[in-house]
Amino acid sequence: NAGVTQTPKFQVLKTGQSMTLQCAQDMNHNSMYWYRQDPGMGLRLIYYSASEGTTDKGEVPNGYNVSRLNKREFSLRLESAAPSQTSVYFCASIEDRQETQYFGPGTRLLVL
Amino acid sequence: ILNVEQSPQSLHVQEGDSTNFTCSFPSSNFYALHWYRWETAKSPEALFVMTLNGDEKKKGRISATLNTKEGYSYLYIKGSQPEDSATYLCAFCWGQNFVFGPGTRLSVLP
Numbered sequence: 440n441a442g443v444t445q446t447p448k449f450q451v452l453k454t455g456q457s458m459t460l461q462c463a464q465d466m467n468h469n470s471m472y473w474y475r476q477d478p479g480m481g482l483r484l485i486y487y488s489a490s491e492g493t494t495d496k497g498e499v500p501n502g503y504n505v506s507r508l509n510k511r512e513f514s515l516r517l518e519s520a521a522p523s524q525t526s527v528y529f530c531a532s533i534e535d536r537q538e539t540q541y542f543g544p545g546t547r548l549l550v551l
Numbered sequence: 552i553l554n555v556e557q558s559p560q561s562l563h564v565q566e567g568d569s570t571n572f573t574c575s576f577p578s579s580n581f582y583a584l585h586w587y588r589w590e591t592a593k594s595p596e597a598l599f600v601m602t603l604n605g606d607e608k609k610k611g612r613i614s615a616t617l618n619t620k621e622g623y624s625y626l627y628i629k630g631s632q633p634e635d636s637a638t639y640l641c642a643f644c645w646g647q648n649f650v651f652g653p654g655t656r657l658s659v660l661p
């Protein structure tokens with residue numbers, strides 16, 4: 440039981456490059472989330488998926504797209520990376536909002 | 552934009568001291584409040600899920616209370632140890648997602 444896994448762990452991009460961050464959970468959870476963590480800003484929600492087949496914008500969705508590929512996987516895509524997207528990205532999953540939310544180990548992204 | 556506040560922003564205590572922090576959130580449409588412990592270079596780890604007004608939950612030396620009518624939750628740590636040093640986050644459940652507070656950074660000095 441791996442919980443929530445994320446790949447890659449670390450990535451360096453040049454401005455304008457694209458990439459996809461992968462997230463998978465093996466707990467059969469319905470809901471999955473993508474957050475970014477910036478110094479002094481705490482965790483901010485980028486996108487979430489309340490159930491398989493649905494996705495919705497969070498607080499800071501600009502510059503990102505997501506895909507809920509199946510119940511296990513939820514990917515985050517940067518189409519044209521910008522230095523402002525330098526951050527640590529966390530994926531999380533939860534069965535119900537009144538239960539425990541589990542986080543992945545994070546992806547550290549540097550955009551030059 | 553929904554506002555979730557935490558105080559203090561940071562706290563330094565001596566080993567053995569007891570301490571507490573506050574999370575403030577909107578008192579209307581309450582569904583759940585989560586507390587997390589977040590160590591540097593790791594991912595947030597769930598401590599408690601609070602759902603009912605008057606809830607009091609405990610895990611070892613850490614406990615939490617909830618007042619949904621006035622919109623606050625307290626986290627208490629009894630007899631702080633150096634390993635308690637971390638950032639403590641609260642997250643308010645808003646619709647289908649969560650809004651996190653900025654966290655309280657605790658440093659426990661030996």
